[in-house]
Amino acid sequence: MKLSLGAMAEPGSTRVTKTGAWRTFVPQVDHEACIKCSLCEIYCPEACIHQVEGLFVPDLDYCKGCGVCANECPRNAIEMILEEK
Amino acid sequence: MQNLFAPGHRACAGCAMPTAVKLILDAAGPNTIVASPTGCLEVISTPFPESAWEVAWIHSLFENAAAVASGIDVVMKRLGKEDTNILVIAGDGSTFDIGIGCISGMFERGHNVKYICYDNEAYMNTGVQRSSSTPFCTNTTTTPAGKVSFGNPLPKKDMPAIAVAHRVPYVATASVAYPVDLRKKVKRACEIKGPAYIQISAPCITGWNFEAGNTIEIARLAVETCLWPLYEYVFGELDGVKKVRSKKPVEDYLKTQGRYRHLFRKEGGAEVIAKIQAMADANALKFGLLG
Numbered sequence: 001m002k003l004s005l006g007a008m009a010e011p012g013s014t015r016v017t018k019t020g021a022w023r024t025f026v027p028q029v030d031h032e033a034c035i036k037c038s039l040c041e042i043y044c045p046e047a048c049i050h051q052v053e054g055l056f057v058p059d060l061d062y063c064k065g066c067g068v069c070a071n072e073c074p075r076n077a078i079e080m081i082l083e084e085k
Numbered sequence: 086m087q088n089l090f091a092p093g094h095r096a097c098a099g100c101a102m103p104t105a106v107k108l109i110l111d112a113a114g115p116n117t118i119v120a121s122p123t124g125c126l127e128v129i130s131t132p133f134p135e136s137a138w139e140v141a142w143i144h145s146l147f148e149n150a151a152a153v154a155s156g157i158d159v160v161m162k163r164l165g166k167e168d169t170n171i172l173v174i175a176g177d178g179s180t181f182d183i184g185i186g187c188i189s190g191m192f193e194r195g196h197n198v199k200y201i202c203y204d205n206e207a208y209m210n211t212g213v214q215r216s217s218s219t220p221f222c223t224n225t226t227t228t229p230a231g232k233v234s235f236g237n238p239l240p241k242k243d244m245p246a247i248a249v250a251h252r253v254p255y256v257a258t259a260s261v262a263y264p265v266d267l268r269k270k271v272k273r274a275c276e277i278k279g280p281a282y283i284q285i286s287a288p289c290i291t292g293w294n295f296e297a298g299n300t301i302e303i304a305r306l307a308v309e310t311c312l313w314p315l316y317e318y319v320f321g322e323l324d325g326v327k328k329v330r331s332k333k334p335v336e337d338y339l340k341t342q343g344r345y346r347h348l349f350r351k352e353g354g355a356e357v358i359a360k361i362q363a364m365a366d367a368n369a370l371k372f373g374l375l376g
Contacts, residue, residue, distance in 0.1 A: 009136035014093030016135065022098060041086065042264050043301050045103040048092045062092035066099035067298025080298070 019046065023065035025080040027058050033077035040069035040078060086111045094137040096129040099297025101261045101287035101304060102203045103129070106174060108264050109201055112271035115140060117170040118157055122150035122184055124176035125210040126203065148183045150175050151191035151200060158196040170275050171197060177204045177218035180284075181242050192251035192280050199274045199281040202244070205289035213292040217242040220312075221364065222357045223344050225292075230347035235357050240364070248282035249318050255281040256318040262286075262305035266315060266327060277319070286313045294343025306338040311365040314372045329374045335362045 040056055041049045048062040049069060058069070070078040089110035096103045102125060110117065118141045121127050127144050130137040145153045150173045157171050175184065180202040191198055207225050208214040215225040221240045224230040228237040248256045255277045259267040267285065274281035288295070288303045295303060307313035308327065312335060315327035336358060339345040348354040369375050 007133055009131060009134050011136060011139045012091035013135045014091050014095075014130070014132070014137040017093040017095075017132075019093055019095070042108075043104055043261075045096060045098075045100050045300075046092045046094075047088045047090055047103070047107050059092065064098035066300070067296075068099055068104075068300055071298040072301050 018061045020059075020061045020063050023060075023063060023083060025065040025067060026060065026083040027063065027065070027067070027069055028079045028081055029056060029058070030077045030079070031055050033075050035075055035077075037074060039072050039074065043068050043072050087114070089115060089117075089139040090130070091137045091139060093135070094129050095132055096125070097290055097297070099290045099300045100125075100129075101289070101300045102126055102176075102205065104261050104264075104301075105203045105267070105285045105287050106130075108261070108267050109172070109174060109271050110140060112268040113140075113170045113172060113199075113275055116168065117141070117172060118161075119143070119172045119174055120145070120150045120154040120157065121173065122175045122179035123147035123210075124179055125205070126174060126176060128210055147179055149187050150179065151184055151187040151198065154198040154200075155187075155191045155194065155196045158198055162197075167197070170199065173198060173200045175200070175202055176209075177202055177206060178208045178216045180204075181217040181244055185247075189247075189251065192248065192253050192282075195279050197279060199271070199283070200248075201271070201274075201283045201285065203285050203287040205287050205292060206241070207289070207292050209289045209292045218244070221361060222348065224347055225344070230351070235347065235351070235353070236344075245282060245284055245316075245318070249321060251280075252321060253282050254279045254320055257281075257283045258286070258313065258315055259283055260286040260304050260308050260313060260315060261288075262301045262308060263315065263327065270317065273317070292344070294346075295341055299341065303338070303341050306333065306341060309333045310335045310338045311369040311374050312338060312361070314368045314374055316372050323372070326372045326374055328376070329369070332365075332369060332375060335365050 048059040
């Protein structure tokens, strides 16, 4: 590995590592029950829940399956289910 | 919300600290330079050659983040770029113990540096050793609870009071469970010229021993039991507190975490819990948290 002066790294370059591989449980969002409060997006430690065409969707490339979103959802619109790989 | 802390970082699933960091950066904005000491944050955000940071970020040593940030402040003043926010984001080990000398110097010299501590109440990165932020009677690997001990024999160091004693213009506590309050406090710290100190409650799933999904709930319980009062000191005066609408008994908080399991199993545990309740009651009285 070639080290740059001061060991510099490109901004946001952890994106090359897909931490979704760590996951055991996967969040399943009931978009009908969602009231779009955006708490799941705010609390997500991976910053991987985003609004896509109006719907809050976890990016499964990075979601580690911690379940914070499901626990904090005021309408219980997110369920953590065992993922079959 | 703008996202300046990229996914792909290596924090444990359910860690509170990345949530704190993304909220801090959302409030501070892209015109920000961050210095971090050694700690979980450094390790999980910058596994070389990668970096999760989307603002300028520098790591040097465990003890000197406040000194590094002081230097950045001097350079930015010389360059006439005083509108850039200079932050330190550090864990409690480097804040309460290892870096406190450099922090004291930075506060005393009055640098325009906003020092933010994500407080998970022990050295988590190296394996849950006690820090001076660890609360009373907590089980850690260096203060193990067992036949003759209830864990950490000393109360948590009052770091915000130490900052206030340095005449730091803005001192506040915050919690990942209260994101609006947290962002408001970071913004306010950035607006007031001179040093600031913000201490953020950030539960640790491995060190505190709880299920990953419960992180935010536990941070909220710390506030609702008055064990983690949310307050602001502006120019040395108490300027505002987050009121607790219905105060919960400390057991509600303690029983959620493996690090307090011994208090419910060991003879004499009830007396210890009563002492912790007295600490919460004292917080409620001191800061006027109720009513």
